[in-house]
Amino acid sequence: AQTVTQSQPEMSVQEAETVTLSCTYDTSESDYYLFWYKQPPSRQMILVIRQEAYKQQNATENRFSVNFQKAAKSFSLKISDSQLGDAAMYFCAYIGTGNQFYFGTGTSLTVIP
């Protein structure tokens, strides 16, 4: 069965600094997608970035980038130049051929002014 693990329940970063959130997953599939979702206090889920497993190039969206290590089954999220608005819960998610999302338990990010 697929599992997604986020081993950091809480993280903090100084404003304008860089922080990396970790995510590992377990799967026997070769074709899948990985996502990072942000959930601010409003509880609405916001897609941050996605990565196709068949692509070797790491996805990037403005200040957000991933380090995708397929062999290690690792998918970390790097936030550069952290802003106060980045404070939220971040979920790592996996979807394989079964079209079902598997979410990690989340990492709560605090941004310190």
Added chain:
Amino acid sequence: DAGVIQSPRHEVTEMGQEVTLRCKPISGHNSLFWYRQTMMRGLELLIYFNNNVPIDDSGMPEDRFSAKMPNASFSTLKIQPSEPRDSAVYFCASSTGTSNQETQYFGPGTRLLVL
């Protein structure tokens, strides 16, 4: 595009009452998902539909929960009777296709409190 619309945004009810949560997916999306988020269990998939047909309801916790999708633009999640342990945030999400290539877009969620 208005995005995925959920109603109500907040619901407070008493134990034993029936609760109905509603979702309008993004127009043109063929798949719809219902999730529940609690602090204890994280984000769980309850059920999802492809082209209005329930595909996997293995995440539905028990018979008190039921979901319907009478047409492509509307779905309901009903809890009858409700219990305090049902208190959670319920998310609806939709995607454009039936394959795993499609990103799911989440609604704002319904925060349910059962007293």
